[in-house]
Amino acid sequence: MEVVPRSTILGYPESYMSIMIQEIEEQPATLERTWREEFRRIERFRRVLERRRPSLIVLVARGTSDNAALFGRYLLEMTTGIPVSLAAPSLLTLYHAPMRWEGALVVGVSQSGESTDTNLFLEAAGKGGALTVGVTNEAASSITRLVDEVFLVRAGKERSVAATKTYTGQLLMMYLLAYALGAPLDPRRLERLPALAARALRLKPAISRLAERYRYMDHAVVVGRGLNYANAFEFSLKLMETCYVVAERFSGADFLHGPIALVERAFPVFLFAPPGPTWEATRAILEKLRGLEAETVVISDAGNTPSFAYATRSIRVPGPIPATPGSPADLFTPIPYIVPAQLFAATLAAQKGLNPDRPRTLTKITKTV
Amino acid sequence: MEVVPRSTILGYPESYMSIMIQEIEEQPATLERTWREEFRRIERFRRVLERRRPSLIVLVARGTSDNAALFGRYLLEMTTGIPVSLAAPSLLTLYHAPMRWEGALVVGVSQSGESTDTNLFLEAAGKGGALTVGVTNEAASSITRLVDEVFLVRAGKERSVAATKTYTGQLLMMYLLAYALGAPLDPRRLERLPALAARALRLKPAISRLAERYRYMDHAVVVGRGLNYANAFEFSLKLMETCYVVAERFSGADFLHGPIALVERAFPVFLFAPPGPTWEATRAILEKLRGLEAETVVISDAGNTPSFAYATRSIRVPGPIPATPGSPADLFTPIPYIVPAQLFAATLAAQKGLNPDRPRTLTKITKTV
Numbered sequence: 191m192e193v194v195p196r197s198t199i200l201g202y203p204e205s206y207m208s209i210m211i212q213e214i215e216e217q218p219a220t221l222e223r224t225w226r227e228e229f230r231r232i233e234r235f236r237r238v239l240e241r242r243r244p245s246l247i248v249l250v251a252r253g254t255s256d257n258a259a260l261f262g263r264y265l266l267e268m269t270t271g272i273p274v275s276l277a278a279p280s281l282l283t284l285y286h287a288p289m290r291w292e293g294a295l296v297v298g299v300s301q302s303g304e305s306t307d308t309n310l311f312l313e314a315a316g317k318g319g320a321l322t323v324g325v326t327n328e329a330a331s332s333i334t335r336l337v338d339e340v341f342l343v344r345a346g347k348e349r350s351v352a353a354t355k356t357y358t359g360q361l362l363m364m365y366l367l368a369y370a371l372g373a374p375l376d377p378r379r380l381e382r383l384p385a386l387a388a389r390a391l392r393l394k395p396a397i398s399r400l401a402e403r404y405r406y407m408d409h410a411v412v413v414g415r416g417l418n419y420a421n422a423f424e425f426s427l428k429l430m431e432t433c434y435v436v437a438e439r440f441s442g443a444d445f446l447h448g449p450i451a452l453v454e455r456a457f458p459v460f461l462f463a464p465p466g467p468t469w470e471a472t473r474a475i476l477e478k479l480r481g482l483e484a485e486t487v488v489i490s491d492a493g494n495t496p497s498f499a500y501a502t503r504s505i506r507v508p509g510p511i512p513a514t515p516g517s518p519a520d521l522f523t524p525i526p527y528i529v530p531a532q533l534f535a536a537t538l539a540a541q542k543g544l545n546p547d548r549p550r551t552l553t554k555i556t557k558t559v
Numbered sequence: 560m561e562v563v564p565r566s567t568i569l570g571y572p573e574s575y576m577s578i579m580i581q582e583i584e585e586q587p588a589t590l591e592r593t594w595r596e597e598f599r600r601i602e603r604f605r606r607v608l609e610r611r612r613p614s615l616i617v618l619v620a621r622g623t624s625d626n627a628a629l630f631g632r633y634l635l636e637m638t639t640g641i642p643v644s645l646a647a648p649s650l651l652t653l654y655h656a657p658m659r660w661e662g663a664l665v666v667g668v669s670q671s672g673e674s675t676d677t678n679l680f681l682e683a684a685g686k687g688g689a690l691t692v693g694v695t696n697e698a699a700s701s702i703t704r705l706v707d708e709v710f711l712v713r714a715g716k717e718r719s720v721a722a723t724k725t726y727t728g729q730l731l732m733m734y735l736l737a738y739a740l741g742a743p744l745d746p747r748r749l750e751r752l753p754a755l756a757a758r759a760l761r762l763k764p765a766i767s768r769l770a771e772r773y774r775y776m777d778h779a780v781v782v783g784r785g786l787n788y789a790n791a792f793e794f795s796l797k798l799m800e801t802c803y804v805v806a807e808r809f810s811g812a813d814f815l816h817g818p819i820a821l822v823e824r825a826f827p828v829f830l831f832a833p834p835g836p837t838w839e840a841t842r843a844i845l846e847k848l849r850g851l852e853a854e855t856v857v858i859s860d861a862g863n864t865p866s867f868a869y870a871t872r873s874i875r876v877p878g879p880i881p882a883t884p885g886s887p888a889d890l891f892t893p894i895p896y897i898v899p900a901q902l903f904a905a906t907l908a909a910q911k912g913l914n915p916d917r918p919r920t921l922t923k924i925t926k927t928v
Contacts, residue, residue, distance in 0.1 A: 245614070246615060246642055248642070252812060252813060252816045253813070253816030253817050254816075254817070256813065256816075263647065264647055264649075264650065267647065267650055267656065267658070268650050268654055268656040269656075271656070271657045271658055271659050272659065273615055273617070273644055273658070273659060273663070274644065275642055275643065275644035275645075276644075276645075278632065278633055278636065278785075278788075279812070280633075280784060280785045280788075280810070280812070280836075280837065280840075281633065281636055281637050281785075284784070284785060284836040284837055284840065285637055285785060285836050285887055286836075287636065287637040287638075287640070288640045289636070289640055289642070290640050290641065290642060294642070307812060408778075409777075409778055409805040415649060415653070416647075416649045416650075416653060416654060419647075419649075427817050427818070430807075430817060430818045430820060430821050431817045431818070431820045432820075434820060434821055434823070436778040436805050436807060436821060438799075438805060438807060441649070442927075443621060443648070443649070443676065443927035443928075444621060444622070444625065446925050446927055447621045447622030447623075447625075447925045447927070448622050448623070448796050448799060448800045448918075448921065448925075449796070449799045449800070450920050450921070451799060451800045451801075451803060451918040451919055451920050451921050452799050452803055452805060453920065454803070454919075467649075467653040467654050467655075468649065468653055471649075471653065471927070471928065478920075482920065518654055549817075549820040550820055550823075551819050551820050551822065551847075551851065552817065552819070552820050556815050556816045558811075558812035558815055558816070558840070559812075559840065
């Protein structure tokens with residue numbers, strides 16, 4: 191006898207195609223558009239920065255955009271050697287502390303362009319002499335009037351409260367900013383990122399089957415490291431927002447410094463396990479988790495097949511993911527690796543009978559100071 | 560009929576006085592010693608820094624020490640105006656990325672002084688021309704041989720795996736470093752911090768009664784902002800390490816950008832709610848949580864009595880906590896506010912029948928790269 195799933199009003203995939211899923215599927219097209227329409231402007235900005243090289247980069251953002259900024263924190267420092275700091279906006283917005291801005295490049299990231307604290311921070315930085323950049327999806331938003339340079343994610347209106355296509359657009363923009371700052375990134379490689387996202391979308395049926403296993407999961411840990419550290423934050427945020435799973439997120443190193451005590455038999459841990467510099471450290475965690483009989487789900491690709499042997503379940507991102515000679519092997523993994531995680535959250539939400547497009551309590555634009 | 564608790568082999572407080580509790584109670588004495596033995600050396604370092612003012616401060620640490628560094632990230636930037644960055648050690652230890660160190664003050668924080676990644680980072684920074692500082696509890700440890708200046712927390716051997724007295728010692732050291740960097744902090748105020756910790760310890764019986772209510776809590780959120788943001792990380796780490804509670808931690812602003820969707824009726828949220836610049840933003844969260852019928856526990860003091868009206872349960876830190884004219888009212892709250900949180904975790908662990916001194920899976924020194 192075949193078990194036939196019964197549709198419910200919200201039950202995915204039988205009766206409801208969430209906007210979140212639709213927006214996840216738009217990503218190859220939105221990334222392609224971002225690339226096509228912004229690259230020339232990035233080339234121009236590269237020439238500006240040649241004359242005005244910053245001594246410090248400060249990134250300011252909230253929510254999903256802050257996760258993209260966390261990726262930028264790693265990518266920009268790694269590829270340019272310029273120190274990067276993630277802003278603590280409350281120092282300005284609540285404590286009104288005096289801050290130094292000379293020589294700084296301050297980059298605000300905001301899907302809506304209406305994030306109060308991000309905008310206040312950019313405004314103060316601009317007045318204080320910093321070169322300011324805004325990365326947003328909304329061409330007519332407040333942020334565009336506050337900064338020296340605007341780069342548009344051009345993902346089209348994002349209708350689901352859970353951000354997906356703007357996140358990958360912001361990641362692409364971080365690569366482009368790194369390029370503008372003189373990073374040795376080959377534009378021909380960057381141009382292929384939309385195709386990597388398209389290939390990752392092929393995982394949709396497999397992810398849908400996989401997610402069913404976690405129908406009753408109510409807590410989890412997500413682990414990432416280095417360039418995929420931000421993805422651990424983003425995956426866990428999606429699990430919290432759309433599935434109401436209490437999802438912790440840690441760098442692999444921080445996880446071992448205390449939180450691993452949480453893990454008992456069958457405790458679910460999701461790990462980004464790309465090839466390259468972070469693999470050895472991630473392997474050590476997987477071995478430890480195997481000893482604890484945890485449930486592990488590894489996200490990796492054919493460039494790191496050994497990772498699959500350690501996991502209870504695997505998400506195999508179609509590859510190969512091209513590595514530039516002289517660059518770390520995980521350099522281009524963050525965009526294709528987050529796609530199955532987005533699909534997982536959207537699918538799991540539906541299987542839990544939840545509407546991922548309208549998480550309880552949330553609205554699309556959150557204003558905080 | 561009175562309900563008499565039955566002792567178990569691990570049941571606190573009837574039969575087992577954990578080392579963690581003992582070390583929590585040592586804090587007034589350990590802070591007093593740190594102050595007495597290190598202040599003169601800090602005065603000397605202040606004169607060194609007058610001649611060599613850094614243009615950037617980088618903090619590097621793991622685990623509980625990283626939470627103290629997070630406090631330093633706020634305090635140092637707020638009181639000195641010098642930009643502060645929390646290091647991403649993997650950029651150096653795994654990716655071997657070239658980094659710029661000229662003009663930087665790099666501060667490593669490590670209880671044991673044997674944290675591999677922290678030490679590798681300090682070594683590279685020193686070779687690259689940074690001024691390096693080590694903050695450790697162990698006078699004979701590796702970190703002391705790698706840095707230009709060592710400051711000792713002098714908390715005495717920490718025997719419990721869960722760090723408590725070294726955390727508050729590291730917080731005190733951050734105040735002292737801010738002072739050394741020219742922050743307008745009155746040493747006579749800093750000298751009173753051990754007495755504030757002593758007063759907070761009076762909460763022990765009340766916390767023990769309170770913790771019983773959470774005997775079956777298996778997940779929670781901890782919220783803090785600004786100077787108490789680090790305390791939210793530290794409280795949640797203690798809940799994870801010693802009670803195996805899946806405890807998330809957020810800044811109040813980040814909490815509203817997504818994770819608040821987790822909160823349903825009776826969901827437990829612990830909030831640091833000091834008087835001062837962060838109160839209005841925290842009040843807005845408490846109002847929202849009341850609407851969601853969440854279970855809220857507020858940690859505050861007599862300087863902010865309105866906060867108690869919003870909470871399901873309150874932890875009233877004995878006050879008043881002195882505010883320096885011209886400084887934010889929460890400036891000296893982090894040490895007295897973490898003490899009841901430490902007591903809560905240690906007590907709850909015992910009531911859950913767990914040994915807080917020996918969390919499963921963990922050892923006292925964790926080496927990661």
